[in-house]
Amino acid sequence: MLRHTAACFAAGLALASAAPPASAQTLRFGLMEDSDALDPTLARTFASRMIFAALCDKLVDIGPDLKPVPQLATHWELSSDEKALTMHLRPGVTFHDGEPLDAAAAKYSIERHLKMPGSQRRGEIAPIDTVEVVDPLTFTIKLKQPFAPLLAQFTDRAGMMVSPKAAERLGDKFSTSPVCAGPYRFVERVPQDRIVVERFPAYWNKDQIQIQRIEFRPIPDSTVRLTNLRAGQLDLLERLAPTDVPQVSRDAKLKLGTTYELGFQEILFNTGREGSPVADARVRAAFDLAIDRNALNQVVFNGEFLPGNQWVSPKHPNYVKEYPLPKRDVAKAKALLAEAGQPKPQITLTVYANSEAPQVGQVIQAMTKEAGFDVRIQATDFTTALDAADKGNYEAYLYSWSGRPDPDGNTFSFLSCKAPLNYARYCSTEAEAALQAERGSVDAGTRQAAWKRLADRVLTDRPGIYLLHRKLLWAYGPKLTGFVPYPDGLVRFTGLKLN
Amino acid sequence: MLRFLAQRLTLAVPTLVLASMIIFALQQLLPGDTATALSGEERDPEVIAFIRQKYHLDQPLPVRYAYWAGGVLKGDLGESIRLQKPVSELVIEKLPVTLELACLAMLVALALGVPMGILSAVKRGTFADTLANGIALWGLSVPNFWLGILMILLFSVHLGWLPASGYVPPSESLVDNLKAMAMPAFVLGNAIAAVMMRHTRAAMLGVLGSDYVRTARAKGVAPLRLILRHALPNAAIPIITLGALEFGQLLSGAVLTEQIFSVPGFGKLMVDAVFNRDFATVQGVVICTAATYIALNLAADLLSAAVNPKLRRA
Numbered sequence: 001m002l003r004h005t006a007a008c009f010a011a012g013l014a015l016a017s018a019a020p021p022a023s024a025q026t027l028r029f030g031l032m033e034d035s036d037a038l039d040p041t042l043a044r045t046f047a048s049r050m051i052f053a054a055l056c057d058k059l060v061d062i063g064p065d066l067k068p069v070p071q072l073a074t075h076w077e078l079s080s081d082e083k084a085l086t087m088h089l090r091p092g093v094t095f096h097d098g099e100p101l102d103a104a105a106a107k108y109s110i111e112r113h114l115k116m117p118g119s120q121r122r123g124e125i126a127p128i129d130t131v132e133v134v135d136p137l138t139f140t141i142k143l144k145q146p147f148a149p150l151l152a153q154f155t156d157r158a159g160m161m162v163s164p165k166a167a168e169r170l171g172d173k174f175s176t177s178p179v180c181a182g183p184y185r186f187v188e189r190v191p192q193d194r195i196v197v198e199r200f201p202a203y204w205n206k207d208q209i210q211i212q213r214i215e216f217r218p219i220p221d222s223t224v225r226l227t228n229l230r231a232g233q234l235d236l237l238e239r240l241a242p243t244d245v246p247q248v249s250r251d252a253k254l255k256l257g258t259t260y261e262l263g264f265q266e267i268l269f270n271t272g273r274e275g276s277p278v279a280d281a282r283v284r285a286a287f288d289l290a291i292d293r294n295a296l297n298q299v300v301f302n303g304e305f306l307p308g309n310q311w312v313s314p315k316h317p318n319y320v321k322e323y324p325l326p327k328r329d330v331a332k333a334k335a336l337l338a339e340a341g342q343p344k345p346q347i348t349l350t351v352y353a354n355s356e357a358p359q360v361g362q363v364i365q366a367m368t369k370e371a372g373f374d375v376r377i378q379a380t381d382f383t384t385a386l387d388a389a390d391k392g393n394y395e396a397y398l399y400s401w402s403g404r405p406d407p408d409g410n411t412f413s414f415l416s417c418k419a420p421l422n423y424a425r426y427c428s429t430e431a432e433a434a435l436q437a438e439r440g441s442v443d444a445g446t447r448q449a450a451w452k453r454l455a456d457r458v459l460t461d462r463p464g465i466y467l468l469h470r471k472l473l474w475a476y477g478p479k480l481t482g483f484v485p486y487p488d489g490l491v492r493f494t495g496l497k498l499n
Numbered sequence: 500m501l502r503f504l505a506q507r508l509t510l511a512v513p514t515l516v517l518a519s520m521i522i523f524a525l526q527q528l529l530p531g532d533t534a535t536a537l538s539g540e541e542r543d544p545e546v547i548a549f550i551r552q553k554y555h556l557d558q559p560l561p562v563r564y565a566y567w568a569g570g571v572l573k574g575d576l577g578e579s580i581r582l583q584k585p586v587s588e589l590v591i592e593k594l595p596v597t598l599e600l601a602c603l604a605m606l607v608a609l610a611l612g613v614p615m616g617i618l619s620a621v622k623r624g625t626f627a628d629t630l631a632n633g634i635a636l637w638g639l640s641v642p643n644f645w646l647g648i649l650m651i652l653l654f655s656v657h658l659g660w661l662p663a664s665g666y667v668p669p670s671e672s673l674v675d676n677l678k679a680m681a682m683p684a685f686v687l688g689n690a691i692a693a694v695m696m697r698h699t700r701a702a703m704l705g706v707l708g709s710d711y712v713r714t715a716r717a718k719g720v721a722p723l724r725l726i727l728r729h730a731l732p733n734a735a736i737p738i739i740t741l742g743a744l745e746f747g748q749l750l751s752g753a754v755l756t757e758q759i760f761s762v763p764g765f766g767k768l769m770v771d772a773v774f775n776r777d778f779a780t781v782q783g784v785v786i787c788t789a790a791t792y793i794a795l796n797l798a799a800d801l802l803s804a805a806v807n808p809k810l811r812r813a
Contacts, residue, residue, distance in 0.1 A: 042583075044538070119546070120546060122545065176583070191584065192767045194665075221759065223648060228651075228761075232655075383774065
């Protein structure tokens with residue numbers, strides 16, 4: 001018995017000494033929230049996208065400059081009528097279960113996104129009619145009508161491929177053990193505590209993957225997340241609070257990664273609310289003129305964000321330059337209110353009860369008061385605010401959108417007459433025509449003209465007032481190198497090293 | 500004794516049913532729709548309709564309760580809509596963590612509160628009494644969040660003695676487990692210790708002034724023996740009652756402390772579930788907490804009845 005125990009002990013020691021030191025090989029990544037279901041078809045949160053960046057490669061990726069770059073598809077062609085996209089897959093790619101990633105698997109994944117009950121991807125790729133396998137590494141996507149944002153959709157979850165074998169076996173429980181073709185494979189998940197993935201040895205680009213394991217740890221409070229980084233319990237954290245930037249900059253051991261987001265913060269107005277002052281476009285214009293975006297940015301966000309007035313930031317290639325950032329003009333705002341016959345409009349502004357939104361509300365309240373507005377702030381939790389927006393039970397709503405690589409993802413769902421996110425109840429035939437035009441062609445000139453026509457209408461009607469574009473902030477410890485910030489807020493693990 | 504036990508058990512069942520009905524009804528008062536909350540940024544109407552149908556959210560309230568209660572009777576607490584995992588699995592995962600944190604916090608509270616209370620009562624009116632009262636006041640006033648962050652800064656960032664957050668199961672490493680739990684247990688126990696100290700002091704003062712203690716002192720009983728053997732046992736009853744109440748509260752999850760130290764217990768699970776309108780999870784956690792609470796109370800009643808025969812006849 002004693003000999004047996006000693007042998008076990010010795011074997012244990014040998015194993016322990018042979019294994020690489022966990023801390024040197026494990027990247028501990030602090031997330032702001034826990035992920036929802038780890039199924040690319042069903043997932044809906046930003047946190048899940050963070051984890052998919054390790055687990056699931058996409059057909060196409062975006063570069064730091066927002067241009068599409070090959071990932072699982074090496075190249076692609078669009079037919080002359082823009083209704084067929086042929087994609088060529090990278091040879092020799094396998095899923096984490098060893099199954100080959102071929103055209104049949106790609107067809108399966110895209111059809112799963114389209115047909116699975118509860119799929120969150122269906123709306124993103126709805127214009128797809130059929131997917132046809134051409135040869136083992138080539139497939140063609142036939143569209144019902146031209147759809148310019150399609151390639152951009154494939155740079156996110158709609159472009160993620162899942163193993164057909166695993167998806168069939170697990171059904172709607174796929175999220176309990178996701179099998180994709182990314183650089184890391186799933187190990188375990190303890191809800192609210194950690195999600196662990198490990199390096200996939202057969203990954204097609206394995207030479208670029210240096211870190212052995214990644215532990216995603218949800219820590220909702222940004223102060224606590226930063227304290228953990230400073231204590232050496234984390235190597236990387238996302239969504240650092242802008243007010244903590246000076247603290248990170250002062251600390252010689254910590255590094256900061258920043259880039260501007262693809263999304264925006266805006267004040268949405270319920271234009272269809274009868275009897276409310278916000279139903280009048282002149283009142284909305286006055287509200288816009290009463291706001292000083294630069295001051296708002298300085299006061300609440302330490303000047304870290306980027307003031308904006310459109311669905312894309314002033315640095316974006318599709319920004320409509322004919323409509324630059326407006327200057328605050330209280331006198332003009334007062335004149336507009338007088339013209340509308342509402343010199344002292346009372347407006348309820350719904351904001352999330354987090355650490356920043358109520359502050360934004362208070363600054364706006366103070367600024368607009370000078371023009372005659374009486375803004376009442378209603379702070380509520382995310383779900384309640386969303387419910388109110390859905391039911392049209394609000395007047396003004398401070399809303400944030402995470403953004404999409406193609407500007408269509410920042411506009412169509414909000415401004416098209418029957419779109420599900422049209423909380424403003426806005427409908428304009430000219431705006432609708434412009435939206436259809438930008439969707440209908442991949443030609444850059446045609447699309448930019450459509451964006452201009454959309455701006456002509458929307459920035460005059462103001463169903464919402466675009467305020468700011470957040471800066472995405474990451475902080476990381478001294479051991480991590482090779483970190484490159486991407487505007488979609490996701491981390492690319494290729495090239496990352498832990499020294 | 501058996502009759503007493505039967506009486507208490509008979510009461511426990513309707514209490515649980517009532518608790519489940521109240522929490523089920525209360526959740527419906529929350530504004531916001533589960534299906535909308537879970538339909539993602541895109542709010543696809545088809546997805547919303549699918550979620551409603553899958554989780555019976557399109558059914559009237561009594562029907563939904565019947566679905567849930569029927570599941571519970573078969574040992575199925577439902578499925579977390581957000582995490583797509585059976586609630587019973589989540590409860591089994593989180594309960595040991597919450598139990599451990601509650602036990603350690605109680606240990607801290609007892610180890611700090613009771614000796615300080617005794618000292619304060621015995622040395623009434625002295626500097627030691629004022630100091631103990633001051634510490635108790637501090638313990639009651641200091642916010643958990645602030646104390647937690649300060650402790651992380653001191654013990655994790657500057658001294659590097661303890662991990663700033665996270666949880667290590669004792670099966671993996673008992674030492675790492677205790678290291679991870681030390682700060683959260685202290686932060687939680689600290690506030691309870693303050694209440695303990697005040698109650699111990701009051702109870703001890705009452706007992707120390709009684710005739711039998713004075714008689715014992717006159718007979719020359721040693722001071723330490725007088726306090727520990729004669730006074731403390733009689734002063735202990737309100738302390739035990741308080742301890743049981745506080746322990747019950749700890750079991751429902753210490754939300755703030757769990758958030759600061761990223762301890763994956765009931766509190767974090769519950770808060771996430773409420774914000775995401777993940778009703779099955781809220782319901783499951785509440786019912787398990789209620790059951791544990793009732794079981795604890797039952798145990799306390801039985802213990803009191805065993806000690807005090809008068810209670811058995813009451």
